[in-house]
Amino acid sequence: MGQFLQQLINGIQIGSIYALIALGYTIVYGIVRIINFAHADIFMVGAYMGFFLAPVMAKIFGGAFIPTIIAAMLITGLLGFVMEKLAYRPLRYKSRLSALITALGVSIFLENFCAMPFIFGPNFRKFPDLIVAKNIPIPGNLGLNISNVLLLDVGVSVILMVLLFWFVNKTLIGKQMRAVAFDKPTASLMGINIDIVISAAFIVGPALAGAGGILYGTTYGMLASPFLGIWPGLKAFIAAVLGGIGNIPGAVLGAYIMGISEAFATSVNSNLGYGIAFAILIGILLVRPSGLLGKFMPEKV
Amino acid sequence: MALLDVQHLTQFFGGLRAVSDFNIQLEHGEIVGLIGPNGAGKTTVFNVITGVYTPTKGTIVFDGQNIVGKKTYQITQAGIARTFQNIRLFSKSSVIDNLKIAYHFRMPYGNTDAFLHTRKYWQGEQLVDDYAIDLLRLFHLEGHAEDLSGSLPYGAQRRLEIARALATKPKLLILDEPAAGMNPAEADELLEMIHWLRDKFDLTILLIEHQMRVVMGVCERIKVMDFGETICEGVPEYIRNDPRVCEAYLGKGA
Amino acid sequence: MATIIAFVLVYVVIKSLNLTGILNAYYIQLIILAGINIVMTVSLGMVNGFTGQFSIGHAGFMAVGAYTSAMITTVWLHASTANPWVGYPVFIVAILAGGLLAGAAGYLVGAPSMRVKGDYLAIVTLSANELIRTVIRVTDVLGGPRGLGGIPKFTTLEVVFVFAIVSVVLMRNYLFSSHGRSMKAIRDSEIAAEATGINTTRQKVFVFVFSAFFAGVSGGVFAHLLQFIHPDNFSFMKSLEYLIYLYVGGSTSISGAIVGPAIFTLLPELMRGLQSWRMVIYPLILILTMIFRTEGIMGLKEFSFILIPQRQRKEVSA
Numbered sequence: 001m002g003q004f005l006q007q008l009i010n011g012i013q014i015g016s017i018y019a020l021i022a023l024g025y026t027i028v029y030g031i032v033r034i035i036n037f038a039h040a041d042i043f044m045v046g047a048y049m050g051f052f053l054a055p056v057m058a059k060i061f062g063g064a065f066i067p068t069i070i071a072a073m074l075i076t077g078l079l080g081f082v083m084e085k086l087a088y089r090p091l092r093y094k095s096r097l098s099a100l101i102t103a104l105g106v107s108i109f110l111e112n113f114c115a116m117p118f119i120f121g122p123n124f125r126k127f128p129d130l131i132v133a134k135n136i137p138i139p140g141n142l143g144l145n146i147s148n149v150l151l152l153d154v155g156v157s158v159i160l161m162v163l164l165f166w167f168v169n170k171t172l173i174g175k176q177m178r179a180v181a182f183d184k185p186t187a188s189l190m191g192i193n194i195d196i197v198i199s200a201a202f203i204v205g206p207a208l209a210g211a212g213g214i215l216y217g218t219t220y221g222m223l224a225s226p227f228l229g230i231w232p233g234l235k236a237f238i239a240a241v242l243g244g245i246g247n248i249p250g251a252v253l254g255a256y257i258m259g260i261s262e263a264f265a266t267s268v269n270s271n272l273g274y275g276i277a278f279a280i281l282i283g284i285l286l287v288r289p290s291g292l293l294g295k296f297m298p299e300k301v
Numbered sequence: 302m303a304l305l306d307v308q309h310l311t312q313f314f315g316g317l318r319a320v321s322d323f324n325i326q327l328e329h330g331e332i333v334g335l336i337g338p339n340g341a342g343k344t345t346v347f348n349v350i351t352g353v354y355t356p357t358k359g360t361i362v363f364d365g366q367n368i369v370g371k372k373t374y375q376i377t378q379a380g381i382a383r384t385f386q387n388i389r390l391f392s393k394s395s396v397i398d399n400l401k402i403a404y405h406f407r408m409p410y411g412n413t414d415a416f417l418h419t420r421k422y423w424q425g426e427q428l429v430d431d432y433a434i435d436l437l438r439l440f441h442l443e444g445h446a447e448d449l450s451g452s453l454p455y456g457a458q459r460r461l462e463i464a465r466a467l468a469t470k471p472k473l474l475i476l477d478e479p480a481a482g483m484n485p486a487e488a489d490e491l492l493e494m495i496h497w498l499r500d501k502f503d504l505t506i507l508l509i510e511h512q513m514r515v516v517m518g519v520c521e522r523i524k525v526m527d528f529g530e531t532i533c534e535g536v537p538e539y540i541r542n543d544p545r546v547c548e549a550y551l552g553k554g555a
Numbered sequence: 556m557a558t559i560i561a562f563v564l565v566y567v568v569i570k571s572l573n574l575t576g577i578l579n580a581y582y583i584q585l586i587i588l589a590g591i592n593i594v595m596t597v598s599l600g601m602v603n604g605f606t607g608q609f610s611i612g613h614a615g616f617m618a619v620g621a622y623t624s625a626m627i628t629t630v631w632l633h634a635s636t637a638n639p640w641v642g643y644p645v646f647i648v649a650i651l652a653g654g655l656l657a658g659a660a661g662y663l664v665g666a667p668s669m670r671v672k673g674d675y676l677a678i679v680t681l682s683a684n685e686l687i688r689t690v691i692r693v694t695d696v697l698g699g700p701r702g703l704g705g706i707p708k709f710t711t712l713e714v715v716f717v718f719a720i721v722s723v724v725l726m727r728n729y730l731f732s733s734h735g736r737s738m739k740a741i742r743d744s745e746i747a748a749e750a751t752g753i754n755t756t757r758q759k760v761f762v763f764v765f766s767a768f769f770a771g772v773s774g775g776v777f778a779h780l781l782q783f784i785h786p787d788n789f790s791f792m793k794s795l796e797y798l799i800y801l802y803v804g805g806s807t808s809i810s811g812a813i814v815g816p817a818i819f820t821l822l823p824e825l826m827r828g829l830q831s832w833r834m835v836i837y838p839l840i841l842i843l844t845m846i847f848r849t850e851g852i853m854g855l856k857e858f859s860f861i862l863i864p865q866r867q868r869k870e871v872s873a
Contacts, residue, residue: 100674100677104798105799108834109842116831230791285667373750374753391744393739398739410732412761418728434868465751469751
């Protein structure tokens with residue numbers, strides 16, 4: 001029983017990070033209907049920002065975590081905004097396939113450019129200690145372990161998700177984003193500025209990914225290489241698809257399911273942990289392609 | 302026996318009822334119109350018949366076969382062809398290829414012949430080329446045979462789309478707002494063409510349209526829909542004077 | 556016929572340059588690689604360019620073919636088998652077996668994916684690529700993370716030329732048939748293709764499978780050139796290279812799928828110093844191509860030797 005709960009807790013921890021990444025995929029897809037392959041690399045940039053900014057922030061502000069994560073989010077948000085303006089906007093009226101290909105190109109470019117020695121370099125880096133890791137034993141005799149890092153991961157994610165929820169439902173721009181995701185032509189006819197909404201999506205999504213990057217660095221303590229975003233990105237994307245691509249609560253749900261499944265699978269066999277994401281993907285395709293919370297939107301004929 | 306027999310067709314999209322207890326029977330050789338204001342449910346009926354959606358309730362029998370649940374391509378192979386409201390040609394293929402594609406499911410050669418260019422392949426290609434070129438001639442498009450279909454002027458594209466539908470050798474042809482974007486002179490030409498199509502190709506035609514001029518000019522029988530239901534049915538003169546129809550169409554008329 | 560003549564001419568030119576010492580073994584190897592890349596890119600082009608799909612894990616099928624064929628030749632033959640009468644038939648059987656197994660893998664991946672929205676195909680093929688690599692990595696018999704060596708060297712310039720000619724001609728033939736027209740119809744408007752009586756799912760799956768087959772055979776030819784293969788040879792990065800070759804060359808023509816890999820395989824030689832920048836420059840070229848010349852270098856144009864002769868139509872007086 002203790003084992004079971006422990007894995008569940010681990011899964012929630014991983015799931016929280018996946019959720020932040022998955023939300024970015026789903027928000028962008030909901031509005032422009034493309035899979036932003038480069039999203040995983042924005043997450044990577046966020047993590048590296050933690051590496052570079054933490055010492056600076058510690059000097060200026062004393063404490064490192066909050067200023068670092070905010071700075072990382074600002075930077076990745078800006079990166080997303082610039083990426084859209086330079087690479088995706090010119091393709092707005094061309095075929096979706098061209099946009100997908102370009103997204104792939106941007107992703108590869110970012111990874112390899114960051115791997116250049118004068119940028120991040122291809123080598124392993126130890127992530128700075130933004131907080132002092134402590135283990136908090138749980139009372140009771142189940143032998144459970146929670147570290148304060150876990151509380152941080154889950155806590156920060158939840159706070160950001162709540163903020164997102166408020167943003168999307170209560171602010172004007174958030175409502176405009178929902179309108180555009182639902183029916184772009186009509187939204188534009190009703191006076192909504194599509195350009196601003198798309199830019200907003202490419203700021204909010206990447207910013208969340210940036211936060212995810214900081215949490216990732218804090219949780220795993222190291223940055224393997226500028227290619228570190230690929231796997232988590234893939235899993236987060238599958239999670240978004242699991243929940244229903246374009247659906248915000250769906251992305252969160254999918255991410256936690258993915259995280260928990262992965263935790264249990266890994267505890268059985270590390271290779272299985274690898275494969276569980278694929279198994280979920282195949283499952284979705286065969287059973288319910290629109291995802292758990294997704295609606296099947298037939299193409300208007 | 303009716304060529305097409307639709308009974309008690311009801312279609313829900315989630316909680317929205319798009320079509321309610323719709324019935325229609327088409328006899329061989331008829332030209333029938335389905336009209337109604339935008340949102341009346343005409344396109345939904347049409348999409349259900351052609352297999353894009355599976356009906357929530359109801360039966361559809363075509364040429365003696367039940368076609369509910371069949372996929373679109375199977376329904377086309379069974380003998381129902383359609384055109385699209387916003388023209389969907391194969392824009393990066395040539396004009397003649399657009400027609401040849403419609404002949405594919407009748408092609409007598411298979412994958413192996415295609416890879417190896419066997420004698421069967423050459424015979425099949427000759428067959429389809431003759432067939433397609435003859436069909437293009439009927440529509441006065443043979444001069445453009447090798448041009449990219451996307452480069453044709455709008456009117457020619459419309460003709461090509463109809464030609465492509467005919468290339469599948471259908472028994473029933475459904476035209477989806479064929480007069481969209483046409484001026485009155487072009488619409489009149491279209492009327493004549495529809496009569497000619499029915500006679501020359503031995504077709505039954507179902508026309509979905511909301512321009513009265515076209516409908517009144519060519520349909521032998523008309524069904525009027527609004528809010529997913531049939532509100533009136535009969536010959537053109539009867540429909541024209543019906544108060545319910547006038548109400549649904551306030552301001553429009555031929 | 557013209558296609559074959561063109562390729563034969565190129566071969567004659569290259570062979571004579573080789574024999575006279577102008578092109579040494581290093582350049583010959585490069586040309587062989589270009590030939591392999593051409594078949595890989597043309598087969599990818601069948602799915603991505605002509606059927607309008609977005610498959611991004613093509614190297615995975617290459618891996619299946621490479622490892623299958625290598626296992627067959629290394630188990631059945633000694634690397635030192637000098638007797639060509641025994642060696643070559645086994646080699647041919649091996650690479651065909653590799654192709655067939657790759658085709659089967661293509662079916663496993665393609666069949667469920669083609670039924671659903673095309674967007675997912677990218678993720679599925681990417682995942683399949685990585686999954687295949689992972690399976691190879693954990694399988695000791697295949698050498699796992701150490702790679703598989705001792706593969707007899709059967710691939711020569713002649714072999715590659717025959718292989719490239721046969722493959723390109725077969726695929727070209729298919730493209731210029733009714734089935735090829737259906738593929739293009741699916742690309743241009745899948746809905747209209749369905750409405751014209753085409754079983755789009757079946758056609759998409761079939762193209763995907765034979766494309767995987769050719770990738771598998773290419774993998775076999777590749778394995779018997781370098782005599783050593785490793786899972787990292789067939790990573791997602793490799794798949795990406797083929798995508799770049801295809802889209803920059805022009806995905807809507809076979810000629811584009813020939814020009815792209817030809818340029819990208821031979822070009823790096825001219826840019827020796829920039830090698831480490833390769834994976835930064837290539838994607839940049841891809842992005843710029845998409846923005847400024849979406850149709851790629853060749854667009855819809857084909858070299859004349861790719862086209863098949865047009866039949867004369869009998870004139871009917873108007």
